[in-house]
Amino acid sequence: MTNQTIVSTVENDxxxxxxREFDAPRELVFRMFKEAEHLKHWWGPRGWELPICTIDFRPGGVWHYCMKCVDKNQGDFFGMESWGKGVYGEIVEPEKIVYTDYFSDAEGNVxxxxxxxxxxxxxxxxGGRTKLINRAVYGSAEAxxxxxxxxxxxxxxxTWNRLSERLDSLK
Incomplete structure (x- = not known):
C-alpha cells in the first residue's frame, strides 16, 4: 500500500x-503531523531529509523546518536547502489541522x-484506516x-509514500 495513488482535483482554478487513505488509525496519522520527531522521518520527497524541524503545535503557533537534499543522484538539487514555515490557525485533535504554509528563510522570514x-x-x-484530505487554497490560479x-x-x-512507510514501521 506504500505507493498508493493520491487523488487530486482542482476547484475554481x-x-x-x-x-489518500492510510492503513493506520486516525490518532496515529494525526500524530505524524503534530510531532517533530515523526515529521523528521517522512516529510519531504525521497532523497531529502528534515535536519531542522521545530513545532509549536497550537493555534497561532509556528512550524519551521528545513528540507535538505542528501541524494547525490539528484544532481543540482544535492545539498540544496528549502525552508518552510507554517502558522497554525485551527487545530481540532484528531480531526483537523488548518495552517498557512509559506516558503521562508532560515530565520523564518516569509x-x-x-x-x-x-x-x-x-x-x-x-475504522482502523484513515482518509487524509489536504485542501490547499492559493491566492490565484497563477500561484x-x-x-x-x-x-x-x-x-x-x-512525501505521503514516506508517511505510509513510517506508519507501517510503527504498527
Whole structure:
C-alpha cells in the first residue's frame, strides 16, 4: 500500500484537493503531523531529509523546518536547502489541522516572492484506516500553477509514500 495513488482535483482554478487513505488509525496519522520527531522521518520527497524541524503545535503557533537534499543522484538539487514555515490557525485533535504554509528563510522570514497557501488537513476515521484530505487554497490560479510547475504533486506523492512507510514501521 506504500505507493498508493493520491487523488487530486482542482476547484475554481486555485484550490487543490489531495486525498489518500492510510492503513493506520486516525490518532496515529494525526500524530505524524503534530510531532517533530515523526515529521523528521517522512516529510519531504525521497532523497531529502528534515535536519531542522521545530513545532509549536497550537493555534497561532509556528512550524519551521528545513528540507535538505542528501541524494547525490539528484544532481543540482544535492545539498540544496528549502525552508518552510507554517502558522497554525485551527487545530481540532484528531480531526483537523488548518495552517498557512509559506516558503521562508532560515530565520523564518516569509519569502513574499513565492505563493503562500491556506492548508486544511482533514483526518477521517475509516475504522482502523484513515482518509487524509489536504485542501490547499492559493491566492490565484497563477500561484497554484507556480507550485505545480515546481513539481509539488510528485513531491507530495513521495512525501505521503514516506508517511505510509513510517506508519507501517510503527504498527
Amino acid at each position: 486555485r484550490v487543490l484537493v489531495l486525498e 519569502n513574499e516572492s513565492l505563493p503562500s497557501t491556506e492548508i486544511t488537513l482533514e483526518f477521517i476515521d475509516l 497554484l500553477q507556480t507550485v505545480l510547475d515546481m513539481g509539488m504533486l510528485q513531491g507530495i506523492t513521495e
